[in-house]
Amino acid sequence: xxxxxxxxxxxxxxxxxxxxxxxxxxxxxxxxxxxxxxxxxxxxxxxxxxxxxxxxxxxxxxxxxxxxxxxxxxxxxxxxxxxxxxxxxxxxxxxxxxxxxxxxxxxxxxxxxxxxxxxxxxxxxxxxxxxxxxxxxxxxxxxxxxxxxxxxxxxxxxxxxxxxxxxxxxxxxxxxxxxxxxxxxxxxxxxxxxxxxxxxxxxxxxxxxxxxxxxxxxxxxxxxxxxxxxxxxxxxxxxxxxxxxxxxxxxxxxxxxxxxxxxxxxxxxxxxxxxxxxxxxxxxxxxxxxxxxxxxxxxxxxxxxxxxxxxxxxxxxxxxxxxxxxxxxxxxxxxxxxxxxxxxxxxxxxxxxxxxxxxxxxxxxxxxxxxxxxxxxxxxxxxxxxxxxxxxxxxxxxxxxxxxxxxxxxxxxxxxxxxxxxxxxxxxxxxxxxxxxxxxxxxxxxxxxx
Amino acid sequence: xxxxxxxxxxxxxxxxxxxxxxxxxxxxxxxxxxxxxxxxxxxxxxxxxxxxxxxxxxxxxxxxxxxxxxxxxxxxxxxxxxxxxxxxxxxxxxxxxxxxxxxxxxxxxxxxxxxxxxxxxxxxxxxxxxxxxxxxxxxxxxxxxxxxxxxxxxxxxxxxxxxxxxxxxxxxxxxxxxxxxxxxxxxxxxxxxxxxxxxxxxxxxxxxxxxxxxxxxxxxxxxxxxxxxxxxxxxxxxxxxxxxxxxxxxxxxxxxxxxxxxxxxxxxxxxxxxxxxxxxxxxxxxxxxxxxxxxxxxxxxxxxxxxxxxxxxxxxxxxxxxxxxxxxxxxxxxxxxxxxxxxxxxxx
Numbered sequence: 001x002x003x004x005x006x007x008x009x010x011x012x013x014x015x016x017x018x019x020x021x022x023x024x025x026x027x028x029x030x031x032x033x034x035x036x037x038x039x040x041x042x043x044x045x046x047x048x049x050x051x052x053x054x055x056x057x058x059x060x061x062x063x064x065x066x067x068x069x070x071x072x073x074x075x076x077x078x079x080x081x082x083x084x085x086x087x088x089x090x091x092x093x094x095x096x097x098x099x100x101x102x103x104x105x106x107x108x109x110x111x112x113x114x115x116x117x118x119x120x121x122x123x124x125x126x127x128x129x130x131x132x133x134x135x136x137x138x139x140x141x142x143x144x145x146x147x148x149x150x151x152x153x154x155x156x157x158x159x160x161x162x163x164x165x166x167x168x169x170x171x172x173x174x175x176x177x178x179x180x181x182x183x184x185x186x187x188x189x190x191x192x193x194x195x196x197x198x199x200x201x202x203x204x205x206x207x208x209x210x211x212x213x214x215x216x217x218x219x220x221x222x223x224x225x226x227x228x229x230x231x232x233x234x235x236x237x238x239x240x241x242x243x244x245x246x247x248x249x250x251x252x253x254x255x256x257x258x259x260x261x262x263x264x265x266x267x268x269x270x271x272x273x274x275x276x277x278x279x280x281x282x283x284x285x286x287x288x289x290x291x292x293x294x295x296x297x298x299x300x301x302x303x304x305x306x307x308x309x310x311x312x313x314x315x316x317x318x319x320x321x322x323x324x325x326x327x328x329x330x331x332x333x334x335x336x337x338x339x340x341x342x343x344x345x346x347x348x349x350x351x352x353x354x355x356x357x358x359x360x361x362x363x364x365x366x367x368x369x370x371x372x373x374x375x376x377x378x379x380x381x382x383x384x385x386x387x388x389x390x391x392x393x394x395x396x397x398x399x400x401x402x403x404x405x406x407x408x409x410x411x412x413x414x415x416x417x418x419x420x421x422x423x424x425x426x427x428x429x430x431x432x433x434x435x436x437x438x439x440x441x442x443x444x445x446x447x448x449x450x
Numbered sequence: 451x452x453x454x455x456x457x458x459x460x461x462x463x464x465x466x467x468x469x470x471x472x473x474x475x476x477x478x479x480x481x482x483x484x485x486x487x488x489x490x491x492x493x494x495x496x497x498x499x500x501x502x503x504x505x506x507x508x509x510x511x512x513x514x515x516x517x518x519x520x521x522x523x524x525x526x527x528x529x530x531x532x533x534x535x536x537x538x539x540x541x542x543x544x545x546x547x548x549x550x551x552x553x554x555x556x557x558x559x560x561x562x563x564x565x566x567x568x569x570x571x572x573x574x575x576x577x578x579x580x581x582x583x584x585x586x587x588x589x590x591x592x593x594x595x596x597x598x599x600x601x602x603x604x605x606x607x608x609x610x611x612x613x614x615x616x617x618x619x620x621x622x623x624x625x626x627x628x629x630x631x632x633x634x635x636x637x638x639x640x641x642x643x644x645x646x647x648x649x650x651x652x653x654x655x656x657x658x659x660x661x662x663x664x665x666x667x668x669x670x671x672x673x674x675x676x677x678x679x680x681x682x683x684x685x686x687x688x689x690x691x692x693x694x695x696x697x698x699x700x701x702x703x704x705x706x707x708x709x710x711x712x713x714x715x716x717x718x719x720x721x722x723x724x725x726x727x728x729x730x731x732x733x734x735x736x737x738x739x740x741x742x743x744x745x746x747x748x749x750x751x752x753x754x755x756x757x758x759x760x761x762x763x764x765x766x767x768x769x770x771x772x773x774x775x776x777x778x779x780x781x782x783x784x785x786x787x788x789x790x791x792x793x794x795x796x797x798x
Contacts, residue, residue: 027546124758126743126771128492133748137755155550155716159522162550163713163752166720170760178717180551182559183519199566206559365529392522392746394611395492400533 001173003223005076008148011066013147018065020407021144024112033071036062040069044280049288050264053272056280061106064098064146073122078259080148081274084156084359085179086352087330088238088277089215092231093224099274100150100161100168101217104135108315108420116142117421130390133160140168149170150221152214154179156362157393177217179210181356186363186392200357207358208353215349232345234277239345241276242338245269251292253377263325266313270335305441306331308376310385311394316422320430324384336370365397369404381441382411384419384434386415411446413437452575455509455540457500457527457680458518459686459712460548462702465568465630466516468586475624478660478683478774482506488530494746495773497523498661501530504538514542514574516567521714521749542574550716552707561580565698574645583698589628591729596635596797597688603642604677605734613656613666613676636661651675652790654733656684657727658742659750661711661777664744665783672780672787678734680727681742684712713753724752724761731765738790739767740783742775766790 001009018032022440027035047055059069067075079090081097090097107113116138121127125137139145151169153162157177161176167449169176188196215226252265268288275281307328312335314320339360344351360368360442376383383405387395398414405412414429454471458462463473478496481503486493489501501507517528531538547563549556568578603611618636623631632727652674656665658681666676679685690709695701711723730740741757743750754769768786773784 019546078617093624118585124755124769125753126745128746129748129751135754141759153716158748158754159714160748163720163749166716167752167756167760170721170756174724176717178551180549180716183525183547195566202559202562204786206555209555274545362533365526366533389492392492392526396490396522396526397529399488400529401491 006174006260010147011075011150013143015066017143018062018067020142021065024115024142024144025110031071032065032067035337036067036069038192044054044283046442049284049291051333052280052284052287053268056278056284057102057106057271060096060098061103063096066146071074074168077149077224078146079218080151080153081272082153082156082158082161082165084181084356084362085152086153086171086211086276086356087274087296088231088234088352089211089226089349090152090218091277092234093215093218093222093226094132094223095149095222097274097427100136100164101132101189102271102274103139104132104420105271105315106162107135108422111317112318113420116144117423125213128390130158130160131287131388133164137164137167137422140171143358148174149288150174150218151176152179152218153177154356155181156359159392175217175221177214179207179214179356181359181362182206185357186360187367188203191357194209196408203357204350204354207357208350211353230346235345235348235351237279237282238276239342242286242340242342244282244289245336245338249332249381250283251289252330253332261329262329263313263321264331264335266309266321266333267335268333269338270312273436275310286411304329305381305438305445306377306386306447308332308334308372308380308383310334310372310383311391313386314417314422314425315419316425318422318425319427322435323431324434327434330382331377361393366404369401373405373408373410376410379447381446382413382437384437385412385414386419387414388420389424390418409449410445410447411437411441452513452544452576453511454571455512455515456518457496457515458519458520458548459682459709460520460525460706461516461546462564462567462706464583464586464702465564465571465578467589468578468583469571469573470582471513471575471626472625475687476500476503476509476515477624479663479776480698481508483774485797488534492746493526494523494659494744496744497527497773500552502608504540505534507539510539512514512540514540514544516571518546519545519547520712521747523746542570544570549707550714551678551717551719552719556671557700557703559709560707561697561699564699564702580698586628587692587702589632591789592630592632593623593635593691593754594688594690594692596632596639596674600635600642600732601638601685603639603676603780606646607735608646609675609677610645610647612647612670613654613679614670616676616679617666620687623687646660648675648729650794652737652787653677653741654787654796655679655727655731655734655736656681656742657739657743657753658682659747660774661742662772662774662778664778665740665770668778668780668783669740669787672784674738674787674790677736678730680710680730682712685730713747713749720753724756726762727757728761731763736765737794738765738786739763740786741767741769743769745771745772757796776797 063076064078078096081099083101087097113135116135119138120134126379151165185200185203340355453474454466454473455474466473483498483499485502485506486498506782654674654676656679689707692705
């Protein structure tokens with residue numbers, strides 16, 4: 001199919017798909033343009049940091065259906081992406097990432113995930129598959145998600161995400177590119193052994209070569225090209241955003257009492273993973289950092305136990321989060337850290353490759369747990385890990401992780417939950433476990449032992 | 451002779467063989483699933499069984515193991531093994547990273563991983579000369595050629611070879627010196643030449659992972675014939691044809707990455723996997739496909755959804771969700787075969 005025909009086909013399909021999306025969200029009959037205007041009642045610059053985050057995600061979501069924030073038609077070249085594919089190259093080429101895992105969480109937030117999961121299960125997707133992917137699969141079957149120009153996935157962390165893209169590529173008849181990421185190189189990253197250093201560099205070179213192939217693939221199938229100066233600008237935005245994100249994290253970590261109370265700090269950055277390389281992400285993290293600095297720390301007497309949060313949270317409406325919001329403060333959220341060194345604008349693609357292969361979550365359970373033990377602030381009383389039962393990568397390591405933390409004297413509560421599928425949500429049971437955990441850490445505070 | 455265990459068919463056993471070790475494939479019934487106290491409930495039963503086996507001494511006769519990083523469950527097996535290394539007798543653990551795509555650069559990258567595997571094996575077992583490696587590659591290629599000869603017999607209208615026989619052969623090969631196995635295959639082929647079997651039995655293709663000890667037995671007891679097993683314990687163990695390369699590691703990398711693909715593979719290799727299934731159905735004149743989907747294996751579960759929703763396969767297919775135990779729902783298999791028998795009769 002030539003490019004013009006593909007744009008025409010995508011345009012027609014996305015018009016139908018956005019209407020289908022509105023229908024499953026209970027907005028049948030509302031014109032897409034009107035629905036978009038309703039989603040953006042205020043200008044970006046006037047919003048709080050958290051609301052800016054929501055604005056950015058929603059804006060990109062509608063852009064993928066060819067709608068700008070005024071509800072006007074603008075054709076948007078778009079790539080389906082799995083969560084750990086680097087975004088800077090896409091932005092520099094004018095290709096909007098549309099992240100399947102984030103789509104699932106957005107559908108869960110609007111209460112539209114369960115129906116999609118049931119659709120997927122009725123169409124031969126196994127019940128024990130990852131609920132993020134089942135939501136997306138159901139969405140594709142019901143044709144509520146926008147047809148991509150191309151699909152780009154990586155082999156990071158989860159098998160189902162890249163595997164599902166294979167199906168989506170075939171369904172939409174759009175080409176797919178897979179980034180094959182070597183495993184476990186983060187374990188070797190600080191080694192001084194020559195063999196280990198060589199192995200890491202081989203991994204970086206392997207991914208660097210694939211990123212170059214990815215650029216050629218995007219150009220071949222979309223006609224978009226990469227301008228070096230644009231990429232350098234994107235890299236500067238990423239580095240600036242990284243600085244503000246980490247500075248904001250430091251405010252929370254270094255103050256005895258949280259600058260930001262409650263659980264609102266959770267997965268702040270995970271929600272924005274698709275936006276690295278945009279100008280707006282700089283604004284979001286800068287505003288967040290400034291807001292934290294301006295927020296005076298509460299008196300010691302007012303403090304609640306500071307807890308480090310691992311992995312994600314339920315994105316569907318659950319009583320758990322408001323319950324925790326009144327009882328704990330988050331000192332650190334595992335998915336909020338920019339773990340990487342600033343990208344090198346003079347060698348951008350290699351530095352993106354290096355960041356990609358040295359992702360700490362794509363390492364052994366032992367390595368990532370040892371880091372957490374080392375880095376956990378002394379004033380943090382314990383850890384709550386929220387792991388979806390269908391997640392082989394995180395849930396599958398939780399027994400080892402629990403044993404290691406307990407040996408290190410760090411209390412941990414692992415909640416076997418789900419981020420997207422609310423059908424097994426059992427708040428009374430989880431509440432009992434949370435209460436018992438909080439009572440225990442109150443009785444034996446870790447911070448006082450130090 | 452030192453014994454080195456392996457778990458996944460993406461492990462080039464030639465390297466173990468060339469070091470003078472006996473490669474031992476860890477079968478699905480070799481471990482102890484219920485003894486796994488490390489990995490948790492969301493792992494596939496094969497991996498949990500191997501972890502449990504390691505903790506309870508099932509693999510004490512081994513000097514080490516090679517774990518191929520082929521999927522997320524295998525990744526966790528390596529984690530668990532390392533975590534409890536003090537309680538596990540085989541001291542060597544080599545984690546072999548296996549790419550999920552097939553390109554020139556992935557083959558070169560995998561070859562680098564194989565060179566590291568060779569160094570690790572040399573440190574634990576003994577030196578591997580290039581001559582020894584070439585000789586081992588020739589021995590293993592002979593196995594592949596003999597297996598192709600058996601496959602040719604199975605493609606015939608009235609095959610004399612049953613699925614049970616092939617299952618037993620492959621199970622024996624897992625812990626048998628390769629030269630002995632080749633001799634056994636030659637004898638088997640010679641015995642079968644000129645023989646014929648039941649030409650009326652519905653011909654079944656099984657797709658799966660390590661499978662289930664009762665599966666083929668149940669299929670054949672119900673009057674069907676398993677003619678091709680697209681499984682770790684079937685085609686995937688011995689297919690592929692070596693294309694000579696002056697660098698033996700590049701040759702091995704190419705051979706293993708381009709073999710009959712496991713559902714773990716992605717990109718073009720995953721599309722090829724579907725095409726290959728479609729071709730195999732024609733080549734073996736398959737009447738029906740039984741997809742034995744391992745619980746908690748998302749790669750298989752996704753491939754099944756792809757086959758069921760979006761492939762032009764025109765023979766009946768049935769999915770069985772299960773694990774490595776020998777428990778199986780016989781009625782489900784019997785009723786599927788009954789349906790195939792009726793369909794065969796109607797189409798005759």
